[in-house]
Amino acid sequence: MPNNNITWHDTKVDSATRLNLLGHKPVTVWLTGLSASGKSTIAFELEKLLLHAGHNAYVLDGDNIRHGLCQDLGFSEKDRHENIRRIAEVAKLMNNAGLIVISAFISPYIKDRESARSIIGAGNFVETFLDTPIQICENRDPKGLYRKARAGELSNFTGISAPYESPTNPELRLETGQMTADQSVKIILDYLFSQKFILPK
Ligand code: ADP
Numbered sequence: 001m002p003n004n005n006i007t008w009h010d011t012k013v014d015s016a017t018r019l020n021l022l023g024h025k026p027v028t029v030w031l032t033g034l035s036a037s038g039k040s041t042i043a044f045e046l047e048k049l050l051l052h053a054g055h056n057a058y059v060l061d062g063d064n065i066r067h068g069l070c071q072d073l074g075f076s077e078k079d080r081h082e083n084i085r086r087i088a089e090v091a092k093l094m095n096n097a098g099l100i101v102i103s104a105f106i107s108p109y110i111k112d113r114e115s116a117r118s119i120i121g122a123g124n125f126v127e128t129f130l131d132t133p134i135q136i137c138e139n140r141d142p143k144g145l146y147r148k149a150r151a152g153e154l155s156n157f158t159g160i161s162a163p164y165e166s167p168t169n170p171e172l173r174l175e176t177g178q179m180t181a182d183q184s185v186k187i188i189l190d191y192l193f194s195q196k197f198i199l200p201k
Pocket of ligand 1: 033038
């Protein structure tokens with residue numbers, strides 16, 4: 001419930017000053033795709049490269065978040081909505097703190113990703129679709145989850161017993177089945193430079 005007695009306090013540093021001081025504009029790179037499409041792999045590599053280049057970046061990772069902030073949530077449609085809402089609010093706070101956020105969540109519903117875009121701010125949101133056929137994800141299966149889902153040991157599993165709604169107009173689309181993880185990371189970095197989210201240091 002919104003509380004009418006609570007007022008939003010704005011920062012005293014405008015976005016242009018922030019860009020010059022930090023060398024980057026706070027942005028959220030929102031990775032979305034099936035399990036095993038490569039979200040965590042790409043997110044942590046991108047984070048590493050950004051940090052080594054002097055840009056403060058942080059990965060919000062699906063599994064890690066479910067150990068803490070969202071440990072009370074499951075995988076029903078309602079819980080997935082709430083999961084994404086909380087993550088988007090956290091990403092927004094981290095962006096306000098000046099961080100580049102890389103989020104790695106399946107986030108299967110268009111409605112939830114659009115709501116994340118609106119919470120974070122359309123100008124700070126880079127929806128990045130890891131467009132990987134389910135057969136490739138299933139062959140990779142690094143955590144054995146597809147095997148368990150096929151055996152009926154996991155319910156509500158995206159791509160098998162729960163839907164994945166592909167983005168229709170993402171800022172970036174990466175066919176991770178046809179390129180290496182490093183190539184995907186490079187495409188994201190090039191995009192961040194070209195859109196002036198990052199200034200060369
Ligand atoms: P997700 O976070 O989407 O569930 P992960 O990053 O945990 O995916 O797992 C993807 C797996 O696929 C990893 O074991 C990774 O090494 C492997 N992989 C193989 N090729 C690629 C690629 N081109 N891009 C990303 N990951 C890849």
